[in-house]
Amino acid sequence: MKRTNTFAVRPLSDDGEQLLRDLLDASAALWNEVNYQRLMRYNSEDGFEDEDVWDADTGRLEGRYKGVLGASTAQQVIRKNSEAWRGFFRLKDQYHDESNTSVTEHPEPPGFRGNEDDGRQLKTVIRNTSYTVEWGDRSRLEILVGSELKDRYDHTGRLRLEIAGEPNWPEYEKQGRLDLWYDETDCTFRASQPVTVSDDARDTPLADEKAALDIGANNLVACTTTTGEQYLYEGRELFQRFRETTREIARLQSKLEDGRYSSERIRRLYRKRTRRRDHAQEALCRDLLGRLYAEGVDTVYIGGLTYVLETHWSVETNAKTHNFWAFKQFTERLVCTAEEYGISVEVRSEAWTSQECPQCGGKDRTTRHQDTLTCPCGFEGHADLTASETFLERQTEKAVRPMARPVRFEWDDHNWSESPRSHESPKEQRTDPSTAGSSGNVASGES
Numbered sequence: 001m002k003r004t005n006t007f008a009v010r011p012l013s014d015d016g017e018q019l020l021r022d023l024l025d026a027s028a029a030l031w032n033e034v035n036y037q038r039l040m041r042y043n044s045e046d047g048f049e050d051e052d053v054w055d056a057d058t059g060r061l062e063g064r065y066k067g068v069l070g071a072s073t074a075q076q077v078i079r080k081n082s083e084a085w086r087g088f089f090r091l092k093d094q095y096h097d098e099s100n101t102s103v104t105e106h107p108e109p110p111g112f113r114g115n116e117d118d119g120r121q122l123k124t125v126i127r128n129t130s131y132t133v134e135w136g137d138r139s140r141l142e143i144l145v146g147s148e149l150k151d152r153y154d155h156t157g158r159l160r161l162e163i164a165g166e167p168n169w170p171e172y173e174k175q176g177r178l179d180l181w182y183d184e185t186d187c188t189f190r191a192s193q194p195v196t197v198s199d200d201a202r203d204t205p206l207a208d209e210k211a212a213l214d215i216g217a218n219n220l221v222a223c224t225t226t227t228g229e230q231y232l233y234e235g236r237e238l239f240q241r242f243r244e245t246t247r248e249i250a251r252l253q254s255k256l257e258d259g260r261y262s263s264e265r266i267r268r269l270y271r272k273r274t275r276r277r278d279h280a281q282e283a284l285c286r287d288l289l290g291r292l293y294a295e296g297v298d299t300v301y302i303g304g305l306t307y308v309l310e311t312h313w314s315v316e317t318n319a320k321t322h323n324f325w326a327f328k329q330f331t332e333r334l335v336c337t338a339e340e341y342g343i344s345v346e347v348r349s350e351a352w353t354s355q356e357c358p359q360c361g362g363k364d365r366t367t368r369h370q371d372t373l374t375c376p377c378g379f380e381g382h383a384d385l386t387a388s389e390t391f392l393e394r395q396t397e398k399a400v401r402p403m404a405r406p407v408r409f410e411w412d413d414h415n416w417s418e419s420p421r422s423h424e425s426p427k428e429q430r431t432d433p434s435t436a437g438s439s440g441n442v443a444s445g446e447s
Contacts, residue, residue: 003169004340005133005193009141009161009180019153020161020189023145024182026068027077027124028113033061034081035110042109053085067148072127076177080125084110101349105328119271123181131178133193135170139163141191143180161189168340172197184271185279207296212392214353214384215302215327219371222384223288224392227295228403230385233284234410234419238277245273280411281330285337287409287416293341300343301395302331303350348395353387382406 011017037056044052058078066074091107094100113121130144141161150157176194183190214222220235249269256263292300335345355363357375366375373383385406393400408419 001197001342002339003172003195003197003342005167005169005195006340007167007191007193008164009189009191010164011159011161011189015153015155016159016161019145019149019155019159021122021182022149022152023069023073023159024122024124024180025120026065027073028120028122030061030065030069030074030077031081031123032112032115032120034058034078035112037061038081038085039109054082066146068146069124070130070144070146072130072144073124073146076125076127081110104347104349119267121181123179126178126180128175128177133163133175135163135167139167141178143178167193169195169197185275185282207298209295209297210299210301210392210396211292211297212301212388212395213303214350214388214391215330216384219384220284221288222382222388223292224385224388224400224402225292225295225297226392226396226398226400227297228401229291229295230388230402230406231288231291232382232385232406232408233288233416234408235280238280238411242273242277245269249273276413277326278329281326281333282337283411283414283416285330285334289334289337289341289343293343298343300334300338300345301348301391302334302345303348303353303391346395348391350387350391353390353394354383356387356390358386358390358393 011020034056037058038053041052041055062071062074062078065077069077088107088109091103094103095106113123126143132142134140139162141163142158143161145155145157145159147157149155172195174196176196179192181190182188209226211223211225216222216235217239218234218236219232220238221231221233223229223231249266252263252266252269253261289300331345331347338345352363354368354373355366357363357366357373357377357379358381359379360375360377362375362377366373368374368383371383372380373386374380385402389400389402409416410419
């Protein structure tokens, strides 16, 4: 079975760190050049077909960069870009297939990894035969580098990096290609190593439990499982900080001279805003999926975004979903993290789950106030948790009855920790003066 070891690495010297940065930067530059050639062919008005993206002169680019990266790494960067384009065309075909409902948004071509002035996304991929990992008291990672870097830094040709922490899967039968990148959020180099392990290596066998997620912006994720557990990850404070940074960016932009569109300070604020969001996303995925794995969940259902944007008219609401929470990016991050645990993620339609009363099944007469959904039949519950519960019942075709009050989590800039208001009912929340004036979730259309 497939699993992934994710760990932090540290260069052993200042020269080693600069060499690693040069390697990652060159990989990003190669990706950008390959992607640019393919994107120009894709967007050409001269009669090109989608297949013409493969006519890009990748051999010439490989020759330019193999001195820095090494031939195998240059090939892997180009191959990974090819995989990204194949994935884009596959999603595009699914989007235009009327019988396929799994892709609800028109996909976008692969993106770039930033430029030299604004800061590139430092990232590379190493072929499985071009690196070695040793686990033990002094765990280490060694990767091949190109001859130009070897000569520039008077190096041996193999860069040695110290590994921090313990792997989830130290014993494996086969290793895949290694992803290596610089995490700007906490200024750390990180690596992701796919491995094949034996079936008896799993510490906790997955059962056949299911979970459904309602993804929003004020409440980032509401989760219900077939085991009866419910989790709520709150995001109001995160969004407030996002909005404050956005306002500061707008203020600085208004003071720019005519003809100027940005500045180093503005670019720095953009990067800070993005890193803060990405860090929270990554931590949320790991916290949630770790809990679901422990409960024996093997499948997670999430809703597509199209329906959400069609039914919620608030510009700010949709901005939260697109810009603040970056729904598509979060979904991709969730899928990647789920793979590490052997959990599958399936995108399904969640139409009307936010309006449907779980008690009588009515949709037209339900009312939402802040986080509470009420119905004339007498039902009252948390709107997002109720939506995730209804969504789960549709997918499993079985009744789901939460066994306890939900666990709520708040972000403290580093971790998702249990909220002091955890286990409160919606009615208790509404009478709490600290929450009475808070805004509603993305499903409500309120801001």
